[in-house]
Amino acid sequence: MELREMRAFVVVVEEGSLSAAARRLHVSQPALSQSMNALERQLGVQLLKRRSTGVLATEAGMTLLAEARAVLSRHDQALAAVSRHATPEESALRLGIPLELPTDLLTQPIADLTAAYPRTRVLARHMSTAAQFAALRSDEIDVGLVREHPIGHDLDAVLAVEEHLGVLLASDQAAKLARPDGIRLDALVGLDWVGFPRDGSPAWYDELTATLRSHGIDLGPPAPAGQELIADVKIAAVAAGGTFALAPPNWSQPLPESITWSPLAGHPLVRRTWAAWPASSHRRDVGRLVAALDCRCPAAPRDSARRQ
CATH class of the missing domain: 1.10.10.10 (Winged helix-like DNA-binding domain superfamily/Winged helix DNA-binding domain)
Structure with a gap:
């Protein structure tokens, strides 16, 4: 518990x-x-x-x-x-992170933080968005990287990154559906979506599934509550055939030859990640990390995305 x-x-x-x-x-x-x-x-x-x-x-x-x-x-x-034994420069900064993040998102911000506050230790925990919101409000973490903007005045947030999601398909299936500008979302009709449970990030889940349904995709039964969608699950399900999964272009997980990542035509699915923290926080090291994470220019689609 x-x-x-x-x-x-x-x-x-x-x-x-x-x-x-x-x-x-x-x-x-x-x-x-x-x-x-x-x-x-x-x-x-x-x-x-x-x-x-x-x-x-x-x-x-x-x-x-x-x-x-x-x-x-x-x-x-x-x-x-x-x-009482710690100073503002000598503390742990507890950071909540989702399962998937761009590989370089935290590298420079943490380097900047360490340079400015060398005695601050970053302690990261994998948590869903809903769990991070609860942990922020119960003082269990200091900063969270969440998939939806918090509601209410007790938490502040800045946009950290935008990712244009593509699709993972069995390679033979991807070859049939591929077009010069990517795979159309409605071309996935008839395939099963390897989805994630709604309880982890309700607002992002609702936004995503609404877009899929609007393109005629039957989502089937929802994923069981509390079941995290790890990379191995995506790969195994797609490799079995008849399914598709969503992933960003800079996904760090290596793919077998039997699976191909392709962009979606028109980039209809954009996954956003915010850095959120308690509005009452006065920690300077938290402010430094948040400032470094602040995404001032939305990420553009990357045509050079890795495909395997």
């Missing part, structure tokens, strides 16, 4: 309502409901009684509530105690 799950459960019990708790946590009610269901499955007990008027903690839920409050209090005390 993670600290953010504990905090979310405590808020749900305190509010007595999933909708009120979702507003307080700045997350969607369906996402919060899924988190509570997953927590119950993980622990193997019912934690909440769901009623038309709200939710109540079960006996097991009251036990977890007491323990969660104790753990969270001890966690906050530990952070406060340690922080």
Whole structure:
């Protein structure tokens, strides 16, 4: 169980309502409901009684509530105690990152940060966008690289990078569909999309799937919640045939000869990544990293993208 799950459960019990708790946590009610269901499955007990008027903690839920409050209090005390020994120049900068990033996105910003603040250590964690938003709000990370712009006034964000997604196909299939300007999105009708779960980044998922549907692509059943779409999964699924996956042109994963990356004609799918941080933060090293990540010129399509 993670600290953010504990905090979310405590808020749900305190509010007595999933909708009120979702507003307080700045997350969607369906996402919060899924988190509570997953927590119950993980622990193997019912934690909440769901009623038309709200939710109540079960006996097991009251036990977890007491323990969660104790753990969270001890966690906050530990952070406060340690922080007294650190100076602004001597600290850890906790960075959340998604599974896929341009290989050179962080190289220069971290080099600039290290030069300016040599005693700041960057600690990176792979996390979904939804998990990063929760972690930013519960002070578990200091900066997040997220797939959607945060909503609300408690988080600030700058655009870090734009990537024009292309398509991964079995090489023989790609050869049939290829055109001088790339593969048309509607040419993928009849193939299955190797998708990712919505709960990790709801806004980006909705934007992406709306574009796919508008071109006649049947998305099929959604990916199970919490199932990360790692590179190996994409490659294995595409290699099996009858499917396609999406990937940026500078994807770092090596591809076998049986799979080809191709641009999409007209570049209809643009994946954006923002650097987000708490609006209340006054850390200068955070500001330095964010300034270095600020994308002042949107990335242009790259015709020299690697194909294999």
